[in-house]
Amino acid sequence: KAGVTQTPRYLIKTRGQQVTLSCSPISGHRSVSWYQQTPGQGLQFLFEYFSETQRNKGNFPGRFSGRQFSNSRSEMNVSTLELGDSALYLCASGRQGARNTGELFFGEGSRLTVL
Amino acid sequence: AQKITQTQPGMFVQEKEAVTLDCTYDTSDQSYGLFWYKQPSSGEMIFLIYQGSYDEQNATEGRYSLNFQKARKSANLVISASQLGDSAMYFCAMREGRGGSQGNLIFGKGTKLSVKP
Numbered sequence: 001k002a003g004v005t006q007t008p009r010y011l012i013k014t015r016g017q018q019v020t021l022s023c024s025p026i027s028g029h030r031s032v033s034w035y036q037q038t039p040g041q042g043l044q045f046l047f048e049y050f051s052e053t054q055r056n057k058g059n060f061p062g063r064f065s066g067r068q069f070s071n072s073r074s075e076m077n078v079s080t081l082e083l084g085d086s087a088l089y090l091c092a093s094g095r096q097g098a099r100n101t102g103e104l105f106f107g108e109g110s111r112l113t114v115l
Numbered sequence: 116a117q118k119i120t121q122t123q124p125g126m127f128v129q130e131k132e133a134v135t136l137d138c139t140y141d142t143s144d145q146s147y148g149l150f151w152y153k154q155p156s157s158g159e160m161i162f163l164i165y166q167g168s169y170d171e172q173n174a175t176e177g178r179y180s181l182n183f184q185k186a187r188k189s190a191n192l193v194i195s196a197s198q199l200g201d202s203a204m205y206f207c208a209m210r211e212g213r214g215g216s217q218g219n220l221i222f223g224k225g226t227k228l229s230v231k232p
Contacts, residue, residue: 033219043206045219056219088158092220101167102148102216106160 002027004107006091012113018079021110025072025093031055032074033104034066037088046089049074050096078112086114117142119207119223127229128197135182136192136226138207144168148215149190151181154204154225163205166190167214194228202230 005024013019025032033048033056045058049068066076072093078085088111092104118141128134140149151163166174166181174181182191194201204227208220 035220042224043220043222045221048219058219090158090160092160094216096216100216101165101214102210102212103150103162103165104220105162106152108157108159111158 004091004093004105006089006107006110008110009108010111010113012115013081014115015081015083017081018077019081019112020075020077021089021091021112023074023076023091023093023107025074025091026105029093029095029105030072031094031096032068032072033092033094034074034076035090035092036060037090037109038086043090046076081114083114086112088112117144117147117209117211117221119209119221121207121223121226123226124224125227125229127231128194128201130199130230130232131196133193133195134197134228136194136205136207136228138190138192138223140188140190140207140209142188142209142211144211146211146213148210148212149181149183150208150210150215150220151179151190151192152206152208153201154206156203160206164192165215169213197230199230199232202228204228 034046048056068074088109092106094104149166153161180193204225207223211218
């Protein structure tokens, strides 16, 4: 069974540019969430999508946005990049349902460097 | 507000020995789930073990066990018979709701475990 797939794995951008990251969840998982990991702030929640609807959002500026498609694949976009956006962006998928526990399964991440 | 505290920034353990990684949590919810993840240098977060707030027995998954002390709000991870491949960052996390199935994961700052041959 394939895990969570994130693309691209590495990318370098300059300040002011925008970036789009992609995430394909585990087959059958309808929940996708995104986390930002930096050495200073640790792991911080960005947003969660379920059935194409944003269900939960973290405390990030509006430059950070996301969406989910009908096949559960998700993208996140960061516009007007700043140096502080350099981070590892992790996508996670999860099962839903009363019989399931809430563990999330993560991809390998997209490592963004902003110059 | 929920909070996870991991007080050990780094730890060393001899290969084949057991090691305990500490985690304390704070929440006013009655229903929640506790999780441990392993992050090797490659970056992927690997799910290790889950403990629900209503579970009376400590969770075990192979060489991993979770020492759950609800009254003390602690959820320590025990790794038995350490292997070189266990060297990684370990994160304790919490999620609200029954089964820990609601809201987002709240992570601690992590513990870097180094296994010595």
